[in-house]
Amino acid sequence: xxxxxxxxxxxxxxxxxxxxxxxxxxxxxxxxxxxxxxxxxxxxxxxxxxxxxxxxxxxxxxxxxxxxxxxxxxxxxxxxxxxxxxxxxxxxxxxxxxxxxxxxxxxxxxxxxxxxxxxxxxxxxxxxxxxxxxxxxxxxxxxxxxxxxxxxxxxxxxxxxxxxxxxxxxxxxxxxxxxxxxxxxxxxxxxxxxxxxxxxxxxxxxxxxxxxxxxxxxxxxxxxxxxxxxxxxxxxxxxxxxxxxxxxxxxxxxxxxxxxxxxxxx
Numbered sequence: 001x002x003x004x005x006x007x008x009x010x011x012x013x014x015x016x017x018x019x020x021x022x023x024x025x026x027x028x029x030x031x032x033x034x035x036x037x038x039x040x041x042x043x044x045x046x047x048x049x050x051x052x053x054x055x056x057x058x059x060x061x062x063x064x065x066x067x068x069x070x071x072x073x074x075x076x077x078x079x080x081x082x083x084x085x086x087x088x089x090x091x092x093x094x095x096x097x098x099x100x101x102x103x104x105x106x107x108x109x110x111x112x113x114x115x116x117x118x119x120x121x122x123x124x125x126x127x128x129x130x131x132x133x134x135x136x137x138x139x140x141x142x143x144x145x146x147x148x149x150x151x152x153x154x155x156x157x158x159x160x161x162x163x164x165x166x167x168x169x170x171x172x173x174x175x176x177x178x179x180x181x182x183x184x185x186x187x188x189x190x191x192x193x194x195x196x197x198x199x200x201x202x203x204x205x206x207x208x209x210x211x212x213x214x215x216x217x218x219x220x221x222x223x224x225x226x227x228x229x230x231x232x233x234x235x236x237x238x239x240x241x242x243x244x245x246x247x248x249x250x251x252x253x254x255x256x257x258x259x260x261x262x263x264x265x266x
Contacts, residue, residue: 003132007034154200158201171187191238
């Protein structure tokens with residue numbers, strides 16, 4: 001769902017221009033199915049790359065590949081099937097969206113290696129996970145605008161924040177294994193870092209929609225989206241993996257709130 005919500009934002013924003021409800025609902029279904037398929041394929045590739053690392057991390061040691069429940073060969077076949085199904089969905093879209101779709105695959109399959117070379121894999125994940133904002137917009141409008149770039153940037157900081165919370169669960173094991181993350185880099189000021197990411201994300205949302213539609217049209221649901229981010233910052237605790245996971249899961253509702261906020265603002 002965290003891969004799908006940005007797609008829904010892009011579609012909802014594009015719908016405000018095109019006003020074609022049938023097209024909007026059709027693309028919403030296509031992007032939902034595409035998100036499920038590509039996220040599944042991405043998880044498989046991630047688990048293949050991290051197979052040996054996952055064995056050493058408490059939270060991931062029971063994953064099928066780490067436990068040798070299935071072979072890497074079978075996992076690759078499954079990933080290829082999922083990508084093939086996703087491609088059948090992709091070719092339903094316009095040419096520019098198809099090109100962007102292939103770019104997203106490159107980002108998705110590169111991400112698992114980032115944690116080995118940089119303390120900013122969460123930033124790379126943000127670039128990858130939210131590419132659907134741009135794809136969804138282009139699928140309807142067939143162009144790239146500064147407005148959708150602003151929404152994409154906001155979504156990147158959203159992901160940078162929530163994945164830092166998620167990664168905090170594994171800091172102890174990751175430091176032993178040698179994995180890098182923003183959760184480790186900012187572990188002494190992690191609430192400040194996550195709060196700053198969410199502040200930037202919220203500020204960009206406010207600037208985008210206030211400038212285009214006026215403050216009177218800034219809906220209650222958008223306010224709830226921002227408050228849900230604030231709530232996460234107050235509730236997650238770097239010393240409690242369970243609280244981190246609970247705070248992270250709130251983002252599914254955050255994405256839903258913003259989707260309806262953008263859709264209903266029209």
